[in-house]
Amino acid sequence: MNTRPPKNTRIEPLTLKERLAALHNLPAFFKLVWQTNHWMTVVTSVLRILRSAMPLALLYVGKLIIDEVIKLNHSHTAGNHHLWALVATELALAILTDMLSRAITLMDSLLGDLFSNHTSVKIMEHAATLDLDQFEDSIFYDKLERARQQTVGRTILLSQVMSQVQDLITMGFLAVGLMAFNPWLIVLLLIAIIPAFLGESYFNDQSYALTRGQTPERRELDYVRYLGASDETAKEVKIFDLSGFIVERFRQLSGKFYDDNRRLSIRRSVWGTFFAILGSLGYYAAYVVIIIKAVDGTVTIGQLVFLAGSFRQLRTLLEGILTRFTAVSQGAIYLRDFFEFFEIIPKIKASAHPLPFPKTLQQGFTFEDVGFRYVNSERWANRHLSFTLHPGEKLALVGENGAGKTTLVKLLARLYDPTEGRILLEGIDLREYDLADLRFNVGIIFQDYLRYQMTFAQNIAVGKIDQKGNRPLIEASAQRSMADVLAAKLPGAYDQMLGKRFADGVELSGGEWQKVALARAYMRDAQLLILDEPTSALDARAEFEVFKRFAELTKGKSAVLISHRFSTVRMADRILVLEKGELVEMGSHEELLIKGGRYAELFDMQAMGYR
Secondary structure, three states: OOOOOOOOOOOOEEEEEEEHHOOOOHHHHHHHHHHHHHHHHHHHHHHHHHHHHHHHHHHHHHHHHHHHHHHHHHHHOOOHHHHHHHHHHHHHHHHHHHHHHHHHHHHHHHHHHHHHHHHHHHHHHHHHHHHHOOOOOOHHHHHHHHHHHHHHHHHHHHHHHHHHHHHHHHHHHHHHHHHOOOHHHHHHHHHHHHHHHHHHHHHHHHHHHHHHHHHHHHHHHHHHHHOOOOOHHHHHHOOOHHHHHHHHHHHHHHHHHHHHHHHHHHHHHHHHHHHHHHHHHHHHHHHHHHHHHOHHHHHHHHHHHHHHHHHHHHHHHHHHHHHHHHHHHHHHHHHHHHHHHHHHOOOOOOOOOOHHHOOOOOOOOOEEEEEEEEEOOEEEEEEEOOOOOOOOOOEEEOOOOOOHHHHHHHOOOOOOOOOOOEEEEEEEEEHHHHHHHHHHHHEEEEOOOOOOOHHHHHHHHHHHHOOOOOOHHHHHHHHHHOOEEEEHOOOOOOHOEEOOOOOOOOOHHHHHHHHHHHHHHOOOOEEEEEEOOOOOOOHHHHHHHHHHHHHOOOOOOOOEEOOOHHHOOOOOOOEEEEEEEEEEEEEHHHHHHHHHHHHHHHOOOOOOOOH
């Protein structure tokens, strides 16, 4: 982990042209909103249209009431039915306004939650289509992180845009009255508001640039926070006394972010105050004009109240619209991050006319000068691999860490496509086969398998999740991996929650977890089974028993084994020895020992440890 303070990537603030261009993201955004829930989108739109007419209606009825009161006062007449009808109308409008506002808030909240859920599902669905090596790229992770943030943050955008439309309609009503009285009041209003709008726009751009530039370090901050307070890291943090180191790194990162945000917030607050004063001066200048007109009798008292109220509300609405426009365009800019994620396409693509996986293998898998290099890497993970995995053959891969063993089996399962060369299945390029069918017929358990915080049965069922309700199959798979004995000891048996994250969960030992993970491989009737060091937490004798049982249960099927223990490796029909990603030796255990090459050297080194 880097212990130096992070250097934020410099992101230039966006120009007005770029901000306007970002609004082109809104149609696609509202298409997502419409897909989320049709009728709720319609209802909230209708409610806002009704709500937009309420301010004008209230102001106008208020004007009528005041004029009626003055009229009755001058005529020394007691209140009549018309006056009280106007008061009742204003009360009804006030109640209706409140009801509409609450209904809009409710609908926005519900629709926002549904939108967040809908977009989260879309992100997960799209992520499932992407390649494994894309997840191993930091630039991809930055895009994924920003897309995740938008699933919640952009629900506010829905309310903002709808409010913008609502306020524009309200302004249209109010502006008609002001323009009829004195068009220059509108000009004065714009002069008072535009500086505040430009200032807000500028600081929103600065905020966006700062936030986007901090994305990689924000991910590190979240990771450090996870390291400092997680059940999975607690034991190493304690045993290595890492708490001070982690806390200090968190302080460095969070302190840097705080300083950057503080400087921007102070500047924004100072300029915001200045622009607010300008706005107040503009409002009271217009107010003075209206009062003068009322004093000289050009307008009635009711009109004075109506015009003053209209100007005040217009100022508030216009200020809100301009400020919200900045926020809306800002949100539209962030939407670009969201849609950019969906523009990422997998490099591993299904064939236009995919072939089904063969029911029985006659020739097996053949590597023809296969090489693979990770994205942004100069080093080849595998190079010049040429061999055949025959039907029913048990193949073991041997080599030091980093020799390319795991990459090789990922190529077999088409989690990666070769950078050069090709892999054949029954003499046909692996790319020509149906991808889902291929992976269904390849059962693979990695060393870094997941320990799902789910029930015992569910942990096994993930090997063939469409059979999660097939208890006989789950129990049969557990029996094959010798996990059935463990299930019998648990209080809830197969329904026992595993892990300590949830209530009544039971934590298993490393070896017990591995037996559960191995059961996943037996859930499928796969023609190729791959075990990538999944038994490393077992002792030598237990691993030997597991692999011996594995060999018996997979008779007639191809299998690939990766293990550092030669007592297990020697059970394979053939052994491939890898070094720096290349194939250096191949043969049976006895043949390789007689040859006296790299395999014999590694075997002797391990044997010395047991003497």
